[in-house]
Amino acid sequence: MHDGTIRDLAFLEGPESGGAILVSAGAGDCNIYTTDCQRGQGLHALSGHTGHILSLYTWGGWMIASGSQDKMVRVVGTAFHGSGSPVASVAVDPSGRLLATGQEDGACMLYDIKGGDVRSVRFSPGAHYLLTGSYDHKVMVTNLQGDLTKPLPQTVVGEHGDKVIQCRWHTHHLSFLSSSADRTVTLWTHNP
Template sequence: MPGSGLSGKPRFIAVTSLDDVQAVRCAEFHPSGRLYAVGSNSKTLRICSYPKLSDLRDDHTTCQSTVLFKRTKHHKGSIYCLAWSPAGDLIATGSNDKTVKLMRFNADTCNMEGQEIELAMHDGTVRDVCFIEDMSNKSSLLVSGGAGDCKIYVTDCVTGTPFQALTGHSGHVLSLYTWGGAMFISGSQDKTVRMWDLRTRGCVNMITPLTTPSSPVNKGSPVASVAVDPSGRLMVSGHEDASCILYDIRGNRTIQSFKPHTADVRSVRFSPSAYYLLTGGYDNKLVLTDLQGDLTMSLPSIVVAQHQDKVISGRWHPNEFSFISSSADKTSALWALPPL
């Protein structure tokens, strides 16, 4: 499938599903791909094992996810976001209780180790978190953003101390993404995407993606999700007006605006090869868009998965052609293609 285009209409099937009593906001694969973590409005953090896909068949019946670790009341509020460090030995979660929790994780025992660190510098809901490797001293930095004062904080994971507060956004920070090095981007309710470089300690570029380029009164739309392809050349932003924008970072220009959904695009992610774009929307759908042709032309896209309610996130497996989704329908599902 990867590299073959969308000609064969791939039919992803739900291999496993996790049920919760409230909306499931976030799910992220461990860098090893053997596990994934799921955070819910029920304040519960779960870590599940990645299922064996070698014997997957077309007539597969969705089964329950295998939960290896479960912590109830992990936060005092809903878990809005979570992230793994690149080495997979740290996990961070953010909540509407305005805190970030940072924990050491042992992938072999699938358990938390030592004392968790609670970070309380935010004065509103923490909407997204991501880790950056500090190459100078081989430690991890945690970037977090959200509502309240709209500041983005950078925390040293060794000391658990926030040492930078980045200002610039005038609306809630809804999405953060890093793609290696000291660079990361943030998407905000203020309709802008900002690019940050931790070496220069500031914003190096600000983009207001124009979601309806032909309109003379175009004001853009709140940026609900952002991602960058592994090469660092292509950015995608997902907006509340159902638009996606492909942006050429090096050329500093919009390539095109398209609408893969009929409601807010809450999640955007390039596949590991960057052949495909996976988007999740408030129209209950996950859509796969083929990026292998001319990016200025109309892009082929198909619905590959569906939930009973809003899709909040979709995440690719780090090296297999499968993904996890989370939804307001109180489930998180793992989707894969049966062998041809």
């Protein structure tokens, strides 16, 4: 099926796949291919990348993440922008919530792939907390002081009547502003 170097492969795991579905990708046409190993036949060609695929990761039965020289990470039809460098490695935590990437420029990115449409992210002074604003109307704070390999404590610290557009921390204090499509700007204080 491939017309170029195969850079990575993985097996789909879980009761739905039977453990016999091979996922492979690499250079050439920039597609990801699935193969039924028991029957020895190709199943699907998944397209979307515009550069050579460098890394694959599978989890949860039929979920596939891929990283590419096109500087994108794709997860079953959803694309995430990297740091502006080819994505050399991808992995997903056991809960299926966090996607980590390694880029060729030395950057490591962390994505919440089960979250809503987050439109604003900001680290607090000292980077102990992450402030996020989302189209689900919520403003949340994530405590980054724990084990980053486990689910991190999140708290809804505010809510607007419409989607949240931006959030900004105060430069010295644990207070922040959020703006919304409901035409309000609100000042909040975070008391951990």
